[in-house]
Every structure is written in C-alpha cells, then in structure tokens.
Amino acid sequence: MAWIVEDRLKPYQPVRSEPYLTAQIKDHVAGKYFPRYPNRRAALLPLFHVVMHEYGYIPTQAIDEAAEFLGLTRSEVQDAVTFYEEFRLEPTGAYVVNVCRSIACELCGHKEVLAKIRDVFGIEPGETTDDHKITVFEVECLGACEQAPCALINEDLHGTINPGDFCAVLKALPATPAGGH
Amino acid sequence: MAFSGPVLLKRIPNDPQQRKLLRYADYVATGGYASLKKAWGMPAEDIIKLVIDSGLRGRGGAGFPCGTKWTFLPKESFPRYLAVNFDESEPGTFKDRYLSDYDPHVLLEGIAIAGYANKISTSYIYIRGEYHKQARILEEALQEAYANGIFGQKHPGTDIVHNCYVHRGAGAYICGEETGLLESLEGKRGWPRIKPPFPAVAGAFAKPTIINNVETLACLPYILEHGAAWFKSMGTPSSAGPKLFGVSGHVNKPGVYEDELGIKMSTLIDKYCGGVKGKYRAAIPGGVSMGILGTDQFDAQLDFDIGRKYNVLGLGTAGVIVMNDQTDLVVMLRNIVRFFAHESCGQCTPCREGTAWMHKMLNRIVAGYGTAKDFDLLLEVGLSMGSMPGTTICGLADGANWVVKTFLQKFPDDFKKRLKRDVVAGVTLTPAGAVV
Ligand SMILES: Cc1cc2nc3c(=O)[nH]c(=O)nc-3n(C[C@H](O)[C@H](O)[C@H](O)COP(=O)(O)O)c2cc1C
Numbered sequence: 145m146a147w148i149v150e151d152r153l154k155p156y157q158p159v160r161s162e163p164y165l166t167a168q169i170k171d172h173v174a175g176k177y178f179p180r181y182p183n184r185r186a187a188l189l190p191l192f193h194v195v196m197h198e199y200g201y202i203p204t205q206a207i208d209e210a211a212e213f214l215g216l217t218r219s220e221v222q223d224a225v226t227f228y229e230e231f232r233l234e235p236t237g238a239y240v241v242n243v244c245r246s247i248a249c250e251l252c253g254h255k256e257v258l259a260k261i262r263d264v265f266g267i268e269p270g271e272t273t274d275d276h277k278i279t280v281f282e283v284e285c286l287g288a289c290e291q292a293p294c295a296l297i298n299e300d301l302h303g304t305i306n307p308g309d310f311c312a313v314l315k316a317l318p319a320t321p322a323g324g325h
Numbered sequence: 326m327a328f329s330g331p332v333l334l335k336r337i338p339n340d341p342q343q344r345k346l347l348r349y350a351d352y353v354a355t356g357g358y359a360s361l362k363k364a365w366g367m368p369a370e371d372i373i374k375l376v377i378d379s380g381l382r383g384r385g386g387a388g389f390p391c392g393t394k395w396t397f398l399p400k401e402s403f404p405r406y407l408a409v410n411f412d413e414s415e416p417g418t419f420k421d422r423y424l425s426d427y428d429p430h431v432l433l434e435g436i437a438i439a440g441y442a443n444k445i446s447t448s449y450i451y452i453r454g455e456y457h458k459q460a461r462i463l464e465e466a467l468q469e470a471y472a473n474g475i476f477g478q479k480h481p482g483t484d485i486v487h488n489c490y491v492h493r494g495a496g497a498y499i500c501g502e503e504t505g506l507l508e509s510l511e512g513k514r515g516w517p518r519i520k521p522p523f524p525a526v527a528g529a530f531a532k533p534t535i536i537n538n539v540e541t542l543a544c545l546p547y548i549l550e551h552g553a554a555w556f557k558s559m560g561t562p563s564s565a566g567p568k569l570f571g572v573s574g575h576v577n578k579p580g581v582y583e584d585e586l587g588i589k590m591s592t593l594i595d596k597y598c599g600g601v602k603g604k605y606r607a608a609i610p611g612g613v614s615m616g617i618l619g620t621d622q623f624d625a626q627l628d629f630d631i632g633r634k635y636n637v638l639g640l641g642t643a644g645v646i647v648m649n650d651q652t653d654l655v656v657m658l659r660n661i662v663r664f665f666a667h668e669s670c671g672q673c674t675p676c677r678e679g680t681a682w683m684h685k686m687l688n689r690i691v692a693g694y695g696t697a698k699d700f701d702l703l704l705e706v707g708l709s710m711g712s713m714p715g716t717t718i719c720g721l722a723d724g725a726n727w728v729v730k731t732f733l734q735k736f737p738d739d740f741k742k743r744l745k746r747d748v749v750a751g752v753t754l755t756p757a758g759a760v761v
Pocket residue numbers: 382383384385386387388389391410411412413414415498499500501502503504536537538539541542719720721
C-alpha cells in the first residue's frame with residue numbers, strides 16, 4: 145500500500161566506509177541521465193534503478209548518498225523511494241519471483257502457482273528460501289493478462305504458467321543469476 | 326463502418342510463430358517514417374487540424390479528443406514537453422506492451438509527429454518498471470531512430486531540437502494517472518496533482534506538457550498517411566477509428582486483437598478469441614475501473630458510448646476480461662477492490678479509507694461472516710467515495726466506485742446469498758457457507 149510508510153521504514157543499517165554510490169555509478173548517472181532533465185532530482189528513479197541493479201536492494205546509506213548527489217534532503221529521497229514497490233529496502237534472494245495476483249491471473253489459477261511454490265520451496269509471499277536463492281512476492285497486474293497466470297523471475301516474464309513446470313524452472317536456476325539483479 | 330484489415334497491427338502477424346521484432350530497416354521497408362517525412366512538409370497547424378478532423382480520441386482510458394487537447398497548449402510558451410503514457414498498469418490491459426514488443430518504431434514515429442506538430446523539446450516515454458524487456462526494446466529502437474535523424478534534430482523550420490528518452494517507473498499504478506506520472510517523472514512520489522493548473526499549462530517541470538497514451542500516438546502515422554476521412558470511415562460517429570482490444574480471462578484464445586470501435590463484444594470474442602471457455606456470465610469492458618457488463622450485455626458495442634448505454638463507467642483501455650458461469654463474482658470483486666486499496670496513493674480520505682474498508686468488508690463476506698446489512702453498507706461506501714468532480718483528486722476513486730456499484734447492481738444475488746441473515750449483535754458468528 146503506497147501510503148503506508150511505517151512498515152517499509154527499516155532500522156538504520158550499519159554504515160560502511162566505502163560508498164554504495166561508487167564513482168562509477170555517479171559518473172554513469174551524471175553522464176547518461178543528468179542531461180535528460182532540467183534538474184537533478186528527476187534522475188532519482190533512474191539512479192535507484194541503477195542501485196537496485198547493482199545491489200538487489202536499496203541500502204539506507206545509499207539514500208543518504210543519493211540525497212547529497214542529487215542535491216536533495218534525505219527526507220525528499222526517502223519519501224520518493226518508499227513510494228515505489230520495486231524499490232526494496234531489504235535484501236532479497238538471488239531471484240525475485242513476482243507472481244501476479246490481479247483479476248485475470250486469479251481467474252486463471254494464480255493461487256495454484258503460489259500453492260505449488262509453497263509446497264516445493266516452503267515459502268509464502270514475502271519470504272525467502274533458507275539458501276537465499278528465491279524470494280517470492282505477490283504483485284498486481286504485470287500487463288501480460290493474456291498469458292495468465294504469469295510471473296516475473298527477476299526481469300523475465302513467464303506466462304501461461306503450469307505450476308509444476310514453473311517450480312522445475314526455478315529449481316534449475318543457477319545459484320546466482322547471470323545478468324546481476 | 327468499414328474495417329477492412331488491421332491498421333495498428335498490420336506489421337504484426339496473427340500467427341505467434343511468425344511474429345518478430347521490427348528493426349528500423351524492417352519498419353522503413355514497410356513504409357515506416359514516410360508519414361513523418363510528409364508531416365515535416367506540412368505546417369504544424371495543419372497537422373493539428375488533421376488530427377482534430379480525424380476524430381481521434383485518447384486510447385489511455387478517458388477518451389479525450391487528441392487534437393483538441395493539443396490546442397490547450399498556451400501559444401508561445403516554451404519549452405514544451407510530451408509525456409508518453411506507457412504505464413499500462415490497469416488489470417486487463419496489455420495492448421501497448423504488445424505493440425512495442427514487435428513494432429516499437431510506430432510509437433516513435435507517432436512521437437516524432439506529435440513533437441513536430443506541438444513544437445516539443447523533449448519527449449519522455451514513461452514506461453512501467455515491470456516492462457523490462459519493452460524498455461530495452463525502446464532504448465534500442467531510439468538509438469536507431471537517433472542514428473537516422475528522427476530525434477536529436479531541429480524540428481524543420483524551427484530552432485527547437487527534439488529529444489526523446491525512456492523513463493522507467495518503479496511499480497505504482499497511480500503513476501498512470503497523468504499528473505501522478507508527472508510527479509514521478511520529476512523524481513517524487515507519484516501523487517496526482519490538484520487541477521487546475523492543467524498539464525497543458527503547467528505540467529512537467531511546471532512547463533506546458535502534453536500527455537498521450539502509446540496507442541493514441543501510434544495512430545498518428547496512419548492518420549497522416551491515409552487522411553482524416555479514412556480514419557473516420559471506421560468506427561461509429563462518436564468513436565472513430567481502429568482499436569486494439571486486449572482480451573483475457575475465460576476465452577479460448579486470449580490476446581490483442583484489432584477491429585473498429587463499436588464492434589460487439591460477442592463478435593470480438595467469437596471472431597477472434599475462439600469463443601468463451603464455458604458459458605458467458607459477465608465481462609469487464611476495459612480494465613477493472615470500468616465496472617462490469619451483465620449476462621444480458623454480451624452484445625455490448627465497444628465504443629466510447631458504452632458507459633451511457635450499458636451502465637458502466639466507459640470503454641477505458643478496452644482490455645476485456647471475460648468471466649464464465651463458474652466464476653465466483655464476490656471473490657472477483659474482492660480482487661478488484663484489493664487492487665484499488667493497494668494502489669490508492671492515500672492523499673484523499675474517501676479513497677484511502679473507502680477502498681481499505683470495502684476490502685475488509687468483502688473479505689468478511691467471502692469468509693462467510695457477512696451480515697444482511699453489509700450489502701447496503703458496501704454500496705453506500707462505494708457510492709460516496711468517487712463521483713468526480715468533487716470528493717477526490719483523481720479518477721482512481723471513481724473506478725472503485727463504479728466497479729462496486731455495478732457488481733452489486735447487476736449481480737445482487739451472488740452477494741445476498743453469501744450474507745448471514747440471523748445475526749445477533751454481540752454473539753460470536755460462525756461462517757455461513759464459508760468459501761475461500
Ligand atoms: C488511476 C488512473 C490510472 C491511469 N493509468 C493510465 C495508464 O496506465 N496508461 C494510460 O495511457 N492512461 C492512464 N490513465 C489515463 C491518463 O490519466 C490520461 O487520461 C491519458 O494518459 C491521456 O492520454 P490519451 O488522451 O492519449 O488517452 C489513468 C488514469 C487514472 C485516473
């Protein structure tokens with residue numbers, strides 16, 4: 145729920161000396177995205193997509209660093225970042241499985257997909273397997289309703305899912321994904 | 326009415342095996358970018374007039390006349406922006422994705438035409454975060470377009486350089502609402518703005534901004550090519566042109582199909598989708614905000630008059646979701662209301678509280694604890710939370726209102742038979758025929 149902020153605010157994670165926004169990330173964002181907009185603030189979403197891609201989540205410290213980099217207050221950055229569901233504030237497993245739960249997918253059996261994942265991996269939506277390989281979430285419509293039930297495994301869409309086959313695909317994935325998060 | 330074959334889908338074969346992504350060269354080889362060249366040879370005002378004459382109405386949900394919207398830009402106020410609405414997050418909607426999956430350049434050509442007609446400096450394609458693959462396709466197509474002088478050049482006859490960028494969202498339905506989109510584009514939470522000022526006057530970065538849906542823009546090259554009269558020869562008097570229909574749910578061949586506006590839903594389903602899987606019971610005409618069509622409305626004509634004629638909110642995105650007679654409509658309404666409760670941005674009390682409470686009530690009814698009063702209460706909460714203009718900032722609350730209202734009006738018995746009638750206050754309830 146976009147307006148519930150409390151349960152997304154996580155305790156402050158320990159500070160580490162090397163920055164999360166490395167010089168490389170900053171150069172990339174400054175070079176590619178700053179010229180696109182009349183102000184730096186507009187590069188906030190692109191910047192955090194880069195952070196997500198790099199770390200798989202958004203460390204609290206990265207919010208501070210981003211504030212400085214974009215010339216904003218910490219609260220302005222926090223306010224924006226916590227609004228978006230794709231920006232996760234806690235680490236997940238190597239693979240994030242986003243199972244669609246909206247109407248077309250419910251009509252076509254999304255519950256069976258989740259039940260099979262529960263059977264095979266022992267995880268409910270929001271949970272991660274003990275080996276940190278898979279985290280499963282339920283999400284709203286993925287814009288692929290003709291392929292219901294469907295799910296994203298990291299960036300890849302899987303449609304017309306057969307629950308058993310889908311879990312077999314998940315099982316067969318290498319321990320770490322090829323293309324980063 | 327004269328629809329003689331696919332327009333927007335003319336480059337995308339019916340057979341899934343034969344579909345492939347069209348690169349710049351493929352697109353040009355099939356007549357692509359000829360319309361842009363033609364547009365560049367015309368005065369900008371003539372293009373706006375042509376679009377007005379064509380009767381093109383917005384394909385993003387509201388059906389606002391496209392050319393008329395363009396005329397709201399204040400004269401001589403620059404820079405101007407174009408925000409392309411590729412948020413496509415309304416459950417049941419996937420037509421824009423389908424178009425960009427295979428034919429991304431038709432969107433870029435549409436953007437270039439709209440950009441020239443409106444003297445736009447920068448166009449932002451706001452694409453939902455979950456469309457990873459589509460964002461990559463568009464980035465690549467943009468590179469090709471830049472390399473071929475479609476973008477990064479001055480609009481002919483002006484000093485305005487036109488750039489176009491992909492801007493990715495990050496998982497929030499409300500960023501499809503046009504002013505929520507602008508806030509998100511500016512790096513803020515996607516909270517819709519109170520209007521006025523309207524985006525045409527003060528939009529992105531407080532500058533004049535046009536917001537158009539992907540499919541709306543994709544119509545432009547064809548209108549330039551064939552003219553306003555041709556476009557108007559398809560559809561109905563109020564609803565001109567061809568239209569993409571995304572059909573999902575209980576049909577044999579779900580997918581994106583094209584026909585003219587005004588086609589009967591039954592025809593669409595029988596002609597293209599291989600018929601209903603099972604026996605037809607109900608359908609959502611265009612994304613879940615629109616409400617539900619009843620069992621006797623299978624023949625509803627899908628055009629912009631649908632709201633008035635069939636007691637739904639409107640055509641919306643023309644994402645048709647079909648439900649057969651095995652469907653539990655109470656569970657489906659709960660699903661839709663859950664969606665709205667989850668996606669409400671929380672600014673307006675009626676929307677934030679109303680959607681959340683309706684979800685709780687539906688949970689209770691589905692679990693078998695509903696009381697006889699709940700039917701009226703649900704209707705009352707639903708009716709008092711939307712009704713634009715007035716009580717809320719944006720149309721999300723209206724969508725929730727319409728969906729609850731039409732489900733209860735058209736299928737009252739589905740709800741009433743789930744309600745426990747003999748409830749005494751203070752007594753622990755047991756579920757009445759609990760269903761999960
Ligand atoms: C809650 C809400 C969500 C919306 N989501 C979308 C969307 O995902 N895509 C879209 O094109 N329009 C969406 N709209 C409609 C836009 O506000 C706007 O009317 C449209 O983008 C204008 O483009 P058009 O005139 O070309 O249709 C939404 C509206 C509301 C109220």
